[in-house]
Amino acid sequence: MPVSLLTAEQVRVAERSTGELLANGTLMRRASHGVAQVVVGRLAATGGCYGRTVGIVVGAGDNGGDALFAGAELARRGIRVTAVLLAPDKAHPKALLAFGSAGGRLGTELPRGLDVVIDGVVGIGGRGPLRPTAAKVFAGVAPSTVVVAVDLPSGVDADTGVVHDPAVRADITVTFGVRRRAHLLAGPQCGRIVVVDIGLPADHEGDPDVAEEYAPGEIRLQALTDADIAAAWPVPGAHDDKYTQGVVGVIAGSHRYPGAAILSTGAAVAATSGMVRYVGSAHAEVVAHRPEVVVVPELSEAGRVQAWVIGPGAGTDDAALERLRTVLATDLPVLVDADALTVLAAHPDLVIGRDAPTLLTPHAGEFARLTGEPVGADRLAAVADLAKRWGATVLLKGRITLVAQADGTVYGNDAGSSWAATAGAGDVLSGIAGSLLAAGLPPIWAGAAAARVHAHAARNAASGAPIGASDLLAALRPTIRELLAP
Numbered sequence: 001m002p003v004s005l006l007t008a009e010q011v012r013v014a015e016r017s018t019g020e021l022l023a024n025g026t027l028m029r030r031a032s033h034g035v036a037q038v039v040v041g042r043l044a045a046t047g048g049c050y051g052r053t054v055g056i057v058v059g060a061g062d063n064g065g066d067a068l069f070a071g072a073e074l075a076r077r078g079i080r081v082t083a084v085l086l087a088p089d090k091a092h093p094k095a096l097l098a099f100g101s102a103g104g105r106l107g108t109e110l111p112r113g114l115d116v117v118i119d120g121v122v123g124i125g126g127r128g129p130l131r132p133t134a135a136k137v138f139a140g141v142a143p144s145t146v147v148v149a150v151d152l153p154s155g156v157d158a159d160t161g162v163v164h165d166p167a168v169r170a171d172i173t174v175t176f177g178v179r180r181r182a183h184l185l186a187g188p189q190c191g192r193i194v195v196v197d198i199g200l201p202a203d204h205e206g207d208p209d210v211a212e213e214y215a216p217g218e219i220r221l222q223a224l225t226d227a228d229i230a231a232a233w234p235v236p237g238a239h240d241d242k243y244t245q246g247v248v249g250v251i252a253g254s255h256r257y258p259g260a261a262i263l264s265t266g267a268a269v270a271a272t273s274g275m276v277r278y279v280g281s282a283h284a285e286v287v288a289h290r291p292e293v294v295v296v297p298e299l300s301e302a303g304r305v306q307a308w309v310i311g312p313g314a315g316t317d318d319a320a321l322e323r324l325r326t327v328l329a330t331d332l333p334v335l336v337d338a339d340a341l342t343v344l345a346a347h348p349d350l351v352i353g354r355d356a357p358t359l360l361t362p363h364a365g366e367f368a369r370l371t372g373e374p375v376g377a378d379r380l381a382a383v384a385d386l387a388k389r390w391g392a393t394v395l396l397k398g399r400i401t402l403v404a405q406a407d408g409t410v411y412g413n414d415a416g417s418s419w420a421a422t423a424g425a426g427d428v429l430s431g432i433a434g435s436l437l438a439a440g441l442p443p444i445w446a447g448a449a450a451a452r453v454h455a456h457a458a459r460n461a462a463s464g465a466p467i468g469a470s471d472l473l474a475a476l477r478p479t480i481r482e483l484l485a486p
């Protein structure tokens with residue numbers, strides 16, 4: 001089931017729905033217990049709890065309350081806990097009392113050489129960057145100290161994932177009941193994310209009913225899991241043949257620059273058992289690498305396909321515009337990438353109002369060409385807006401890939417590493433997504449599944465060392481095998 005990522009307001013609605021549990025502080029006690037358990041687990045794994053040192057940075061709201069209650073629990077376990085109150089007169093009164101009674105100490109700065117520091121400055125109520133006093137406290141934290149953020153790393157916007165400067169960079173983020181948007185959008189800033197069960201209604205985690213709570217066009221951010229993708233991945237059945245599994249046509253590369261054609265068709269061949277056609281002047285080079293690809297030099301000679309991929313290394317001249325016009329005039333799903341996006345930027349009318357599914361796959365630079373302005377810090381809003389305005393599905397590439405559908409649904413994927421940031425990796429992505437489109441997956445699924453498998457393949461290929469796109473392509477088949485393995 002896809003995992004939902006909620007706004008701060010949606011989290012508050014879910015919390016309020018628990019009624020008494022919120023009012024009598026039960027939710028906060030459960031949340032802080034979860035934080036304490038994570039810290040204890042970390043210390044226990046590295047030599048035990050007694051005599052270890054933990055610092056807490058406490059803000060003015062309930063996030064600071066969580067941290068102080070957690071600190072009280074840690075102090076009772078024989079850990080030396082010191083809290084710095086950023087706004088002493090506003091610190092959560094009950095939590096402060098509990099912290100003092102448990103033997104926690106207060107200080108104006110954190111002791112040196114702490115094992116763990118807990119960031120309880122702000123959570124979903126935070127606005128803007130870390131304020132100077134808090135920034136100064138964190139600046140003194142040694143690199144060897146493990147930073148555990150309560151709910152969110154402070155200075156990271158809960159809804160947009162914008163990482164303000166300065167902001168806390170966490171090794172572990174402990175959150176409560178449901179994931180916040182920032183946990184995906186600012187994944188690298190959050191570190192490992194632990195979701196603690198605090199008894200929120202379960203229907204906020206991936207339940208289809210949640211859709212009814214969204215106004216039309218409102219952004220709904222979700223992440224596909226490996227299990228979701230495995231279940232949707234096209235696997236040939238008893239009655240399938242080469243045509244029934246979807247034929248993808250790839251228009252990419254050139255005789256002079258055949259690389260994009262080889263990578264895109266190679267990825268399409270590896271991703272599904274459907275057939276791959278190639279159109280373009282790199283036909284001889286493509287066949288030399290992949291004899292199973294059916295190649296022709298001209299679009300007019302191409303046989304039937306169920307989806308088109310157009311653009312990687314395909315040029316931006318008048319002939320390229322004509323080919324783009326021709327494929328977009330069909331009633332087939334079309335993936336538009338790279339050079340074809342540059343061409344499209346000058347002719348958006350080719351896509352706007354198109355009835356058949358269209359998947360645009362820009363990186364940040366191509367996205368700016370399409371919209372006429374930089375993506376900006378709020379990538380989620382930017383990609384959702386373009387999808388809505390053009391009536392297309394838009395996949396914005398990056399460490400966090402976002403795939404937005406015109407109705408406001410957005411699937412996000414954190415690649416987990418940046419090894420795929422290498423020349424030609426986008427060509428591989430286009431081939432994977434194109435073959436999934438041809439197999440009949442909706443564009444948002446084709447894009448999101450391709451992005452996730454691509455990221456896994458990059459990680460598998462790299463295993464700690466830089467890679468080229470050919471390495472990523474070679475890792476595709478074992479990666480899909482791993483995904484589909486029961």
Ligand SMILES: NC(=O)C1=CN([C@@H]2O[C@H](COP(=O)(O)OP(=O)(O)OC[C@H]3O[C@@H](n4cnc5c(N)ncnc54)[C@H](O)[C@@H]3O)[C@@H](O)[C@H]2O)[C@@H](O)CC1
Pocket residue numbers: 015022027028029031032059060061062063064066121122123124125126127128129130131150151152155176
């Ligand atoms: N409501 C609930 O039932 C629960 C809330 N929980 C915790 O409560 C948090 C939300 O608490 P609050 O609504 O009190 O909000 P926060 O504690 O996140 O922050 C609000 C306070 O921080 C100040 N502030 C905002 N931006 C700041 C900045 N950049 N620097 C310094 N101060 C800033 C505000 O003026 C306000 O006083 C959650 O993130 C979570 O940690 C948990 O205990 C779970 C249960």
Ligand SMILES: [K+]
Pocket residue numbers: 063119120121122123149150151152153154
């Ligand atoms: K925090």
